[in-house]
Amino acid sequence: MRGGIFDRIVLIQGDTSVRFRDHDHRRLGEIATVGAPRFDELDIFRIPAGTGFDPAQPWRLQLLTQRDVAALERAFTTFELSYQTPPAYLTEISQPATVMAENVHDAQAERTAQMVLIERIWRDRQVEIAVLAVMLTLLTGVFFFQSYLTRSERRTYWFRMSFLTVTLFFLGWYANAQLSVVNIMALFQSMMGGFSWQAFLLDPMTFILWFSVAASLIFWGRGAYCGWLCPFGALQELTNQIARKLRVPQFTLPWGLHERLWPIKYMIFLALFGASLASLEWSERFAEVEPFKTAIVLKFDRAWPFVLFALALLFAGLFIERFYCRYLCPLGAALAIPARLRMFDWLKRYRECGSPCHSCANECFVQAIHPTGEINPNECLNCMHCQVLYQSETKCPVVIRQLKRRETASGSTKRSVEALDRAINTKPATKETDNV
Ligand code: SF4
Ligand code: SF4
16 A cells, blocks of 8 residues: 555456545455355455446456566566456346435445444444543643643653653554544545545544644644654654664754754645645655654555655654654644644743743754744644753753742841841840849
8 A cells, every 4th residue: 555545456447447545445354254265364445436336337456566577677467357246136227216216225324334334443442542532631631730740850751751652652553543644635625525524433543633633733732742642753752862872962953954944844745735636646645755654554564665764764863853843744734834823822931031041942852942032833842841941940040040049038037037036035135134
């Protein structure tokens, strides 16, 4: 499957050819019918409505195969299998009214069958849905009460690393819940051509994730997803952390260059979006700029150019943290566009942030803080590190100064209290002296 399309199988009937998309496919465990042939793999492909396919007419299935014949040369061969639905399964209908009634009945039957299928899929994935719900609840709690978590740098770091590990291993490699820019384009196309929830409900994890991402965009911008729930983002960050432990040098790009590289991801997103208006199939192919399918869905078990591309991005991320997220990710760009619409500013700042202090700007792992101190909401991934610094009694000069002031004030209060005590203790003597 490439770009969500099974590009080696095509169904042909007269002038009509039908290619199958990933959402038209379902893997089967086995066929329960007695005497059914046994195969290692069994799959159902659904022929989408509106293709002009007539099941009563003969058709053929074509399989394209390839073989490497030299270092850079491949031979291609096609195999075909013809089929004609046996007459026993066909009914001749001549009355148009009957045909319409049958069509209405078919449409209802199709809807009912789809609802049954959706129910079954959601039931089958109960455990995954429950774990995702726990993750989302935990993350929401942490965001709302971030000032408690970020009181300790160590606690924040280990919470984040643990969460990202679950995101990578459970959400990504186990549940394949990796959102993609293709989802956005499919949603847009679906809205243009009569929106239907059913197609989206077929994948519960993606559905729940998109739903929560849409809600979180209003509160926290793109950071809730990009910073915590994206499996490829987690893979980049965890590999970078390992690289740091192994003392791999880290590079900070000069601000001017960094700022000029940001727009690349927006350009990629707009190009993909434009391509999707012309053809969703094209845009799905171009969307291979996202290494998600290679690194997360197929776990690097793919043709070498794709694997090489994904590894190259991860390699760059060892030296420049979240290299792909910062400059190339079209999904990150799409999520960043509505960032300015968010209703709250959760990240606290002091007047001194940016002038004269640059601690947060220097330590922000994606360089999302301007030298002048403002946080760029389009680039911030809500890692909360600047909130750790905001409360740090060892790193933040504002907190250190406040503490010193308090100490001095409490010192002078203490001295005043001592003086008062002394005065009170010496008062009777003074009185006696006065009396004398
Ligand atoms: S920018 Fe892209 S890869 Fe990075 S975390 Fe966001 S969606 Fe994932
Ligand atoms: S350090 Fe602050 S500004 Fe930078 S990504 Fe983390 S939360 Fe956002």
